[in-house]
Amino acid sequence: MVGDERPYLFWFLYVSKGETRVVRNGQEGSVLERVQEYDPDALGEIYDRYAGRIYNYIYYRLGDAHLAEDLTGTVFVKMLEAIRSSRAWNVSFSGWLYRIAHNLVVDYFRRCEQEHAAALDERLVAGDQDPVRVVEQQMEGDRLRRAISQLTYEQGLVVTLKFVEGLSNAEVARMIGKTEGAIKSLQFRAMASLRRILEASE
Numbered sequence: 001m002v003g004d005e006r007p008y009l010f011w012f013l014y015v016s017k018g019e020t021r022v023v024r025n026g027q028e029g030s031v032l033e034r035v036q037e038y039d040p041d042a043l044g045e046i047y048d049r050y051a052g053r054i055y056n057y058i059y060y061r062l063g064d065a066h067l068a069e070d071l072t073g074t075v076f077v078k079m080l081e082a083i084r085s086s087r088a089w090n091v092s093f094s095g096w097l098y099r100i101a102h103n104l105v106v107d108y109f110r111r112c113e114q115e116h117a118a119a120l121d122e123r124l125v126a127g128d129q130d131p132v133r134v135v136e137q138q139m140e141g142d143r144l145r146r147a148i149s150q151l152t153y154e155q156g157l158v159v160t161l162k163f164v165e166g167l168s169n170a171e172v173a174r175m176i177g178k179t180e181g182a183i184k185s186l187q188f189r190a191m192a193s194l195r196r197i198l199e200a201s202e
Contacts, residue, residue, distance in 0.1 A: 032093065036083050047076060050094060053165060054101050057157075060164045061105045061145055071108070075100045092177035095157075102153050109149065147197040155190035158183055
């Protein structure tokens with residue numbers, strides 16, 4: 001999804017020159033300053049750095065590749081609009097991007113539950129897999145996604161980054177602006193909550 005297919009055009013559809021206030025945030029400060037000037041290299045750097053992870057986060061929650069691509073693009077549109085309007089974010093830039101992604105996923109589930117169910121129908125009609133197995137896989141995936149969606153935002157984010165992205169506690173801590181101890185605590189509470197949720201749904 002990223003790399004050579006990086007949609008530079010996407011950025012410039014939302015760019016309008018004007019006075020901007022520099023947003024600084026840790027190591028991203030200098031890059032974000034260039035992003036505010038709509039520097040193509042800086043835009044590409046930010047996209048390459050985060051698009052893959054944001055896509056994976058959304059895809060794991062929704063199970064729909066095309067929708068995940070669309071919402072990933074929307075995350076970066078909202079990021080660019082926030083910089084343009086001088087709305088700063090707190091704690092960490094990457095954590096802020098994940099928060100945008102989380103909110104988009106929540107909005108999608110609120111508005112488009114029927115569309116999500118239709119994705120299963122399309123797979124069954126295609127007939128390229130055993131229908132029973134397709135249903136079983138979809139049910140298991142949906143069951144886990146629903147369970148994770150019932151966690152707090154931070155718990156769900158830690159679970160996804162740790163067990164889907166395969167990041168270490170130190171990497172997750174740096175990414176969302178928390179200590180390793182806080183990450184361990186969030187993971188413990190998330191696992192306990194997931195167990196209760198999954199057992200209750202059996």
